[in-house]
Amino acid sequence: MKYNIAVIPGDGIGPEIIREAKKVLDTVGKKYGHQFCYTEVLMGGVSIDATGVPLTEEALETAKKSDSVLLGAVGGHVGQSNWYSLPPNQRPEAGLLQLRKGLELFANLRPALLFEELKAACPLRDEIIREGFDFVVVRELTGGLYFGERKTYEENGLRKAYDTLAYDEEEIRRIAKWGFEIARKRKKKVCSVDKANVIDTSRLWRQVVKEVSADYPDVELSDMLVDNCAMQLVKNPGQFDVILTENMFGDILSDEASMVTGSIGMLSSASLGNSKLGLYEPSHGSAPDIAGQNKANPIATILSAAMMLRYSFDLEEEAAAVETAVQKVLKKEYRTVDILSEGKKLVGTDKMGDLIAEEI
Amino acid sequence: MKYNIAVIPGDGIGPEIIREAKKVLDTVGKKYGHQFCYTEVLMGGVSIDATGVPLTEEALETAKKSDSVLLGAVGGHVGQSNWYSLPPNQRPEAGLLQLRKGLELFANLRPALLFEELKAACPLRDEIIREGFDFVVVRELTGGLYFGERKTYEENGLRKAYDTLAYDEEEIRRIAKWGFEIARKRKKKVCSVDKANVIDTSRLWRQVVKEVSADYPDVELSDMLVDNCAMQLVKNPGQFDVILTENMFGDILSDEASMVTGSIGMLSSASLGNSKLGLYEPSHGSAPDIAGQNKANPIATILSAAMMLRYSFDLEEEAAAVETAVQKVLKKEYRTVDILSEGKKLVGTDKMGDLIAEEI
Ligand SMILES: CC(C)[C@H](C(=O)O)[C@@H](O)C(=O)O
Ligand SMILES: CC(C)[C@H](C(=O)O)[C@@H](O)C(=O)O
Numbered sequence: 001m002k003y004n005i006a007v008i009p010g011d012g013i014g015p016e017i018i019r020e021a022k023k024v025l026d027t028v029g030k031k032y033g034h035q036f037c038y039t040e041v042l043m044g045g046v047s048i049d050a051t052g053v054p055l056t057e058e059a060l061e062t063a064k065k066s067d068s069v070l071l072g073a074v075g076g077h078v079g080q081s082n083w084y085s086l087p088p089n090q091r092p093e094a095g096l097l098q099l100r101k102g103l104e105l106f107a108n109l110r111p112a113l114l115f116e117e118l119k120a121a122c123p124l125r126d127e128i129i130r131e132g133f134d135f136v137v138v139r140e141l142t143g144g145l146y147f148g149e150r151k152t153y154e155e156n157g158l159r160k161a162y163d164t165l166a167y168d169e170e171e172i173r174r175i176a177k178w179g180f181e182i183a184r185k186r187k188k189k190v191c192s193v194d195k196a197n198v199i200d201t202s203r204l205w206r207q208v209v210k211e212v213s214a215d216y217p218d219v220e221l222s223d224m225l226v227d228n229c230a231m232q233l234v235k236n237p238g239q240f241d242v243i244l245t246e247n248m249f250g251d252i253l254s255d256e257a258s259m260v261t262g263s264i265g266m267l268s269s270a271s272l273g274n275s276k277l278g279l280y281e282p283s284h285g286s287a288p289d290i291a292g293q294n295k296a297n298p299i300a301t302i303l304s305a306a307m308m309l310r311y312s313f314d315l316e317e318e319a320a321a322v323e324t325a326v327q328k329v330l331k332k333e334y335r336t337v338d339i340l341s342e343g344k345k346l347v348g349t350d351k352m353g354d355l356i357a358e359e360i
Numbered sequence: 361m362k363y364n365i366a367v368i369p370g371d372g373i374g375p376e377i378i379r380e381a382k383k384v385l386d387t388v389g390k391k392y393g394h395q396f397c398y399t400e401v402l403m404g405g406v407s408i409d410a411t412g413v414p415l416t417e418e419a420l421e422t423a424k425k426s427d428s429v430l431l432g433a434v435g436g437h438v439g440q441s442n443w444y445s446l447p448p449n450q451r452p453e454a455g456l457l458q459l460r461k462g463l464e465l466f467a468n469l470r471p472a473l474l475f476e477e478l479k480a481a482c483p484l485r486d487e488i489i490r491e492g493f494d495f496v497v498v499r500e501l502t503g504g505l506y507f508g509e510r511k512t513y514e515e516n517g518l519r520k521a522y523d524t525l526a527y528d529e530e531e532i533r534r535i536a537k538w539g540f541e542i543a544r545k546r547k548k549k550v551c552s553v554d555k556a557n558v559i560d561t562s563r564l565w566r567q568v569v570k571e572v573s574a575d576y577p578d579v580e581l582s583d584m585l586v587d588n589c590a591m592q593l594v595k596n597p598g599q600f601d602v603i604l605t606e607n608m609f610g611d612i613l614s615d616e617a618s619m620v621t622g623s624i625g626m627l628s629s630a631s632l633g634n635s636k637l638g639l640y641e642p643s644h645g646s647a648p649d650i651a652g653q654n655k656a657n658p659i660a661t662i663l664s665a666a667m668m669l670r671y672s673f674d675l676e677e678e679a680a681a682v683e684t685a686v687q688k689v690l691k692k693e694y695r696t697v698d699i700l701s702e703g704k705k706l707v708g709t710d711k712m713g714d715l716i717a718e719e720i
Binding site: 088091097122125128146148150160162165168196198203204226231235248251252255256264 | 448451453457482483484485488505506508510511512515518519520521522523524525526527528529530555556557558559560561563564568586587588590591592593594595608609611612613614615616618619620624
């Protein structure tokens with residue numbers, strides 16, 4: 001089979017980690033007889049530099065016509081880059097928001113798990129993580145405060161601003177279904193996170209999630225307040241299977257969850273909609289301080305490519321092959337600098353890609 | 361001097377911990393020659409049971425006329441208590457929101473610190489907390505999503521809801537000043553947390569905080585995105601001095617911060633406005649599961665009373681005496697069950713109050 005992949009290297013370490021992911025994909029292609037065709041697309045700071053905007057119409061069109069999108073990272077140093085003297089909706093990150101909205105990718109999946117070999121990197125004490133943990137944050141991605149009406153204005157000589165957090169039942173229902181579907185393939189537990197003791201959208205959220213749960217009697221549903229969830233992620237991350245939440249809460253909690261694993265350089269993410277077309281990217285940022293130095297960990301991007309094989313192309317065996325290859329390389333004690341510990345073998349970005357490709 | 365304190369025992373463990381705080385205050389009164397007069401005020405579930413609403417007009421008036429308010433905790437088990445079959449704005453927690461707004465307490469201060477004696481309870485690894493940490497979350501408390509216009513409605517057969525996150529420059533300026541004033545008495549660092557890469561209120565927030573900082577050249581200001589802050593609290597809490605943020609972000613981050621200390625039963629909080637009148641309460645909740653069992657840790661409430669002495673009554677020496685007494689009792693290895701570790705002496709709520717009072 002032939003698959004058309006729109007590839008967005010983006011900024012910072014983006015090009016390096018994307019190069020390694022393509023290396024691994026090509027190896028999978030050779031072994032299993034698939035053809036992966038890449039079309040490079042500009043987004044973020046590099047797009048601003050080349051075209052003046054963080055995402056052109058044509059770039060979005062190319063992404064739309066592809067079978068799937070693989071992204072490195074976008075953005076630079078806020079204090080140091082000219083990109084940040086532009087108005088907010090013309091900055092690198094705005095390109096990402098436009099892409100999510102343009103492709104109608106309303107479901108963001110971010111696995112947070114403890115890699116057995118990397119337990120020592122976890123900031124939590126051994127007693128807490130003895131049993132390990134493995135959960136997914138399912139975040140609504142095209143609604144809420146991110147896309148509601150907003151305005152900055154002056155009234156009676158006073159500067160004022162507002163943002164709107166809005167949801168309708170359809171938006172909640174479709175993401176809730178994703179949450180339950182994923183839980184069904186895992187430990188069958190959904191924890192829906194909201195602030196229903198204060199805001200209306202959270203109360204509607206809680207109600208609709210409950211309604212959806214009626215179609216999933218095999219999946220256990222619980223509700224948790226967002227402030228409590230921020231605590232529980234530190235106290236006992238092992239209690240979670242699927243955390244289902246709205247856009248802004250999901251932004252905060254999924255980043256907290258990544259850090260709790262201690263190995264953010266290992267964490268993949270997928271943004272999906274109603275079609276097979278998805279956007280796959282590492283959970284970490286563009287790390288401009290180490291860009292071009294062959295230091296970046298390409299594993300999160302490689303595992304994102306594996307998610308692409310699984311969710312967009314239904315190539316379960318191939319996805320598993322990539323994941324197993326990563327496990328093997330870790331077992332053999334190869335590490336990029338971000339996950340290095342005493343006695344382990346330090347390798348650069350390109351070598352890590354080579355090693356994983358070799359295991360396939 | 362005579363001080364009139366409105367005391368709100370509230371629900372769950374509230375009455376027990378308030379009893380111990382009064383015990384300590386009375387000892388301070390005797391030693392330093394002050395008279396603390398208590399007027400009991402109903403709020404939360406007990407108020408619903410007695411009056412039908414979580415906070416009556418009279419209760420609010422009594423609080424307004426007092427010199428300061430000391431609160432235990434409000435709320436019960438959501439699944440088990442009848443209070444939660446009421447509409448959201450009539451539930452126990454709504455009383456607290458009405459009190460904050462009614463007393464115009466726009467500044468919430470929540471210290472998060474590692475007690476030397478309780479380091480073992482911290483969920484973070486020793487390497488991370490070796491140097492300890494001691495910071496304060498300064499949270500805006502009467503604006504944002506908590507008090508913006510909200511609505512649940514039906515349109516074209518679809519249920520919809522929205523909440524509004526609104527701020528004006530005055531609201532931001534007055535809380536920012538609090539942040540800088542507090543930093544001035546501490547390590548002189550303010551980290552202002554927002555989501556300026558996405559929402560308008562955060563951009564106004566960032567701008568106004570920057571303007572305010574001009575009046576505090578001795579205080580260092582940095583900005584951080586809320587998702588990053590949720591990570592940094594786990595990765596390296598020692599980097600913070602004062603975290604300044606809006607209402608909802610503050611709700612999430614201050615709870616995460618409490619959990620990161622590992623001893624939430626020790627953490628006090630103060631809600632302040634433009635007058636000397638403040639609301640002081642422990643950071644933890646009402647813990648209905650252990651209510652009435654003499655198990656609750658009264659220290660957070662006792663330390664909240666100390667904050668009251670300091671901020672509302674300007675009794676710095678007396679406040680320090682309470683804090684020192686708490687330290688001494690910990691040094692002598694007395695512990696309530698929530699902070700118990702091997703070899704330490706277990707005591708109940710009342711005994712812990714006695715011990716602290718004796719040290720004064
Ligand atoms: C870059 C930014 C706009 C984005 C977000 O807030 O969604 C990022 O933090 C993320 O989580 O993917
Ligand atoms: C009880 C609830 C309304 C309250 C809040 O969200 O402000 C609580 O979580 C807090 O932080 O004091």
